[in-house]
Structures are given as structure tokens and as C-alpha cells.
Amino acid sequence: MNAPLQFDRWERYFWPLLAINITLALWYFSVRWSGTEIFPSPLDVERGMAELVHRGLLWRYTLNSLSRVAFGYVSAVLIGIPAGLVLGWYPAAADMVNPLIQVIRPVSPIAWIPVSIAWFGIGDTAATFLIFLASFFPIIVATMNGVRNVPSMYRCAGRNFGLSPANLIAKVVLPAALPQIVVGLRITLGIAWLVVVAAEMIAVDSGLGYLVIDSRNSGKRYDLVVAAMILIGLTGLGLDIAIRRIEKLKSVRWGFRNEH
């Protein structure tokens, strides 16, 4: 019934590539026809990209950004998941802490930049701390809700078989909540990548965010600005593809299909 909407294999690549090429063409001709001197054409950006490769900045800055995300995000996962498990497990603890979390959570991590610099000075620690903050709250909330939504039937069955509380959490509650936690992890990784760019604009002097702001400030190199933006987009896409693989694991996949 949906046949006309399903793409053949060649079409799966053809249409997206067509959309990209149309966009590039529109971009190219708007730059030419408007006669702008500041904004680069796709060809300028390509040359800028080549220059970044040549100067060795492309890899270095991408890796800088990725390692900040890795440290901040992984530490948020390591603290956030256990904390979320505890809060989900003890409703009284959750009731106590939840209002506090809900007040801190809507504060954009960007607003923490001055505080972060005051605490850690300009440098990697400040940027990593911002990533941690940006990741910690979504992870703890996703885990807490995941645990709360575990059907009581599963807990009862676990208790029935004589599991100790620690085993009950490890063998029943965590796996039952895992699909929801994984969704939280994926969304959070996207947020972390958004935040690292902003953090690098202010708190450090390396990374893709720094590349954006530095290229503009030193000589209005908009070709490099746009090249950096494209790199940010592509790396973000790569991160999302990577973390989506977790959703395909068999022990998690059950949570992503509609059981009839």
C-alpha cells in the first residue's frame, strides 16, 4: 500500500544527494548574484577546508572537541545513571531532590560559563565541566523515569525468586529501564555536542567552537567559519549514528518495538 513511498536502493541515495546539491547550487548562485564580499561560496569553503587540513587544524580541533565531550559526557553517565537508579528506586528521595533538579535543569549550560570559568579558570576543565552539567541532568532524569516506569510485575517477579535488593536492581530494574535510559543517553549526547561548541567559544582556545569564533575575530575568515560549521554538523551526525547502534543491541531492542 505504501509502495510509492518506499525508496529503491538507488533512490535512497539519489534524492538526498539531489537535495544537497540543490542547496549547494542555491548557495553558490545567491553568493554570486548578490556580489557579497563577506559570505563565502561553497568553493571558498572547500578551499578553507583544504587549508584547515593543510595546517593540521582539522583533526586537532575535531579531536579536542570530541575529547571534551567524551570526558564530560562519560563522567555524567557514570554518576548520573547510578544516581538516577537510586532516585527512581526510592520515591521519597526523588520527591526530595526533584524540585531542585527541575529548577537547575532549565538553566542553559551556557549561563554556567562565567561560573565555570570562575571555578576552574580558562581551560579544558571549565569546558568539560559545562559538558558534564549539560549531560548530567537529562541522564539522571531519564534514568529516574525509566526506573519509575518499570512495571511492578517485574519487580515482584524478581523478589519472588529471592533476589537481594542489589541483585534486583542489577538484574531486573536496570535492564527493564534500559531502553528508556538509552533514549536519554542519545538525546543527551546531542545536547553535549551542542554545548561543547558554545563552551569552546568562550572558555578555551582550541576545538571547533574556538575555530568558529577565532576565524571570525581574526580577519573575518568566513570561509573557515562555515567550514567549521560543516565539520560540527558532520561530527554530530557521526556521534548520533554511533550511539544509535546501542539501540540495536538485542537486550535493548525489545523496548523499541510495539508489542501487540
Added chain:
Amino acid sequence: MAQTVSTLASTFVATSKVASVPQPKPLQAKLCAEGVTMIFKRNGSYVPVLEDVTLSASEGEFVCLLGPSGCGKSTFLNILAGFLVPTQGRVLIDGKAVRGPDPRRIFVFQERGVFPWLTVSGNIGFGLFKCSKKERTSRIAYYVDMVGLQGFEGAYPHELSGGMKQRLEVARALAVNPDMLFLDEPFGALDSITRLTMRSELLRIWEAERKTIIFVTHDIEEAIQLADRVVVMSTRPARIQRIVNIDIIRPRDISSRRYLELRDGILEEIGLAHKG
């Protein structure tokens, strides 16, 4: 002589009324619920769910709790299993008060209680964490066989049909070798053909393993086909309305006169007899 006649007469009366007379009690009951009353507090008002329920079951007996949906029979089963503490009364199993769930008595849930993140083998082996690896493997194989899931050991529950999932849950329960099973409308979500197959499967397993089974259902046919005794419960707050002995030899002929008689008796008891 006259006395003998009267004894005979009373025996006769007793047998013809056998449906309502409890069988001779064994020396020690496996399970003994005494005056169990449950009152839930909901939105500030008190809702009585169970009223003074007293019931005993002997070792190896198959007891069905029969009652309309929402009457409180599941609550009673949860109390027997130790998941809920009654407002009043107590439950004794093997003469000891029940203080919580216990691996010797496994609860089989109404809906799919199998763990979706574990395979068939993983589910059956779930309660066997204290066993050696070798024993675990052999027990899993044994119970995979018993419930007919050969070839599906590595399958996840979402890859199984409803009947297979329910059999898997029964296998998971049996694997820890409990002496009692509590089944809470286990076949309620299955289609009618699968349900019939599952009943005979359950009887086959029960005859092989002789666990004491307390089985909650709202299906009269199911109760009469399975149970040694059917406990008819009233609407909420649930009380025991009547206990019916099902004195038909297994395998039961569901078109026999006695079967229909018992069924009609129960229908009448819950006020649903044909009018006519």
C-alpha cells in the same frame, strides 16, 4: 437397622450434595488463610476488597478461585503470595506465617511477566542463580522440553506467541522447583484455542510435578476443567460464596452430565443460570 438406613440416607444426601461439602481435610493443610480481610484506602475513602476469607488447601491440590472481574480474587492471591499484607487475618503455609514472597512459592502473572530482555533460556534460568552452571544448564534444558519450547532457547519473548510466552513463564516458575504455584488468570489474554491447549498442558505438568496450585480465573469452564475444588467468590468485597468439589475423574469429559450439572450449579450460584 433403622439407624443404618438413616446413615445411608444421610450419606446419600451428602453425596448428592457433594458439590457443597468439603472433602475430608488432611491432617495438615499446605496453605491456610484465616479470616483474611483487606481494605484499601483510595482518595481518602476506604474500599473493602476482601471480607473474612478463610480457605485451606492441601498438599498437591489444585484449587481455582472463581469470581467476576475486579472482585478481589487477585488481591487475595497477592496476599497468599506475600506481596500484600492483609488488613486483618493471616496466611499460614506449612504452618508458618507468610511474611513475604518466597522462591518456594512462585507467582505467575496475568499478563506477560516474562522478562523481555532475556532469552527463553535466560528467563527459565533466572531463578537458578544459586545453582552450579552445570545444574542450571540441565534444568533449563529439562524445562524447555517440558513446556515444548525446543528450538527457541535463544529467542526473545517478543519473538514468541502469547501461548509460548505463558508457557515460558510457567517454565521459569517450575525451574526453581517450588512447592506451590499461584496463577493469576494466566490464560486470560490468550485466544480461545490456545487457552484450551494451555489448560491440558497445565494439567499434564501438574500431574507430573504435583505442585499445590492456586489458580485465579473468571472462566467457569476453565475452573471446572482444571480444579479439584472451585472456590466461588462473591462480588466486591469478595467473600467465599461456596466451595464446589469437582468430583469428575481426569481426563475430564466436558460434555458429561456431571460436568454440566456442576457448571449449571455454579452458574446458578452466581446468579447467571439460564432462565427458561
